[in-house]
Structures are given as C-alpha cells and as structure tokens.
Amino acid sequence: MHIPDGFLDPVTAGLTYLILILYGFFALRRVRKVLTPEVVSLSSVLAAGVFAAQMLNWPLPGGTSLHFVGGALAGIMLGPWLGFLTMFLVLLIQCLVFHDGGITALGANAINMAIIDVLIGYLVYQLFTSKSHPSNSNRALGASLGAWLGIVIAGAAAGLQLGYSPLFPYGFAITLPVMIGWHAVLGIIEGVITALVVLYLAQRAPTLLTKGR
C-alpha cells in the first residue's frame, strides 16, 4: 500500500501533508496526558514489531505479495492517537531510511495506514468490546472485522488519492474498485493475524490491550 514518488501531483501531496500535520499536532497534544516511560516502551515495542512484521512479505504466485500492516492492532492496543504516532514512526523510518514509500507520498501513506487503518480498527474493536468483561469471541470478532475494514477503507483512500492525482492516468472508476477489491482479500489475513494477537494478549498480558489508552 506504500505509494511511491511520482504517483501524486503536488496538490494531492500538499493536501495530504497538511492533513498529516494537523492530525499529528492534535495527536501529540492528546498523548501528552497518557505518556509515561512504560507507555513509550510499549509503543516502541509495537512499532518495532510492526516494522519487522511488514518485512515478512509473503510472496504469492503471480508476482505479488501480502504482508501484515498492523494499523488496526496499533489502534486496538494504543488507541487512535498513540496508535497513529506509533504507525507514523514506522512509516517515517521506512520512507527516510529505506525509501519504502515516497517522500512526496508520506502524507498520503500516513493518512491511509496511520490514521484511517488505526482509527477504523480502534472504533470497530471498541464497538464489540464496550462491555466491562468482553468475551473472547467478541474480542476476536472486533479485532478481525476492525482490521479487515481498516485495510479495505485505507485501500479505498489510496485509490481515491491515486484517482484524484492527474499524474495517474486512471480515474476513480478504475482505481477505487481495484484497490478495494485487492485489499478486501489482503484484509482477511490482516484480520486473522490481528485477532490471534489480540486473543493471545487477552490471555497472557491483558494490560497490554489498554495500557496506552
């Protein structure tokens, strides 16, 4: 889902950077209240885990691949604000150190994977686990559906950004269904992995699921 350089025109790139800066400013103000050394440790472990998981590219016959994105898991574990900052750190390092995702597309990539994916994952999980003692089936459902929907909507957002950009020769009519369809398939794996991690944490270290929020 990492959009490279050369795909987005200056207007789209500028708009997405503006959204990223405003959201980032707001997120930083919100996390100040919950930031402790322990929460920073949790956030950096999760960021490193997402970074390493994204390197586990599962190649598929036909020359494509799938990998875990992790935005929904970050939202579930850390909430939307700290989850955003955690995912943004991963995207920033991928972009600046490994040129994975373009510098002109950093705003768009952050909107898709650090804002939308995190926020959708968090909200759907909350919807299923709002009771004081949610069942494991509710946790699994909330995590998997949140992760799947997060990836699909993030993919749709990428399709909108590409379709809007005059540099990309196809409009929304092509980019949206392609990105949604592809990510609806990838999202199944994302949902399964997210649910397994959440269930494992709920059994072994339940505080990790609420510590950062």
Added chain:
Amino acid sequence: MSLAKSTFRKAWIIIIAMVFVSPILGVILAEVVGYHEPLDVAAEKLNLPDLTEDINWTPFLDYTVPYLSPEVGYIVAGLIGVGIIAGVGAVLKGFMKNS
C-alpha cells in the same frame, strides 16, 4: 499495574527472530515467484516515471545494504530499522525521566 520487564524482553527477542527469518520470505521466496511491488508494476505498465532511484537519498534502498548479499542485507536493514525505533524510544524515555 506495571508491565514486567521480562514481557518486553520476550517481545524484543521475538522481533529480532522475525528479522532473521524475514529474508526467507522477503528475498528468497520473492525471487522464486518473481515478486515486484504492485504499484511499481502499475507504474511500469502506465509508463509513469520511476523516480525512486532518481531522487534516492539512502544507501539502504528497498532494504538492501551496499556490499552485502540481498539476504544478509535484508537482515542488516531490519536490524537497522528495529534499532532506530528502539533508539527513538530510549531517547524519549530518557527525556521523560530527566524532566
């Protein structure tokens, strides 16, 4: 409730293990199936300019390391990424403890 240090230590060990395993999927099997980034393939088919190498600023482009084989370079790149993240966390914690 405090999160035990051993929990974090275990998590870091698992992360490092993932990095060491990653070339099997990210390099070796990727070569077997002829993997290319889907958006790079789209760019090629649409004759979009590939600016990645033209405006590259890093020696670690696409998780490679100069003078190292792709497999070893992928592991070293993974360790660099994980190390930077751990470093950012450590610096932030240091600031918080001092203030």
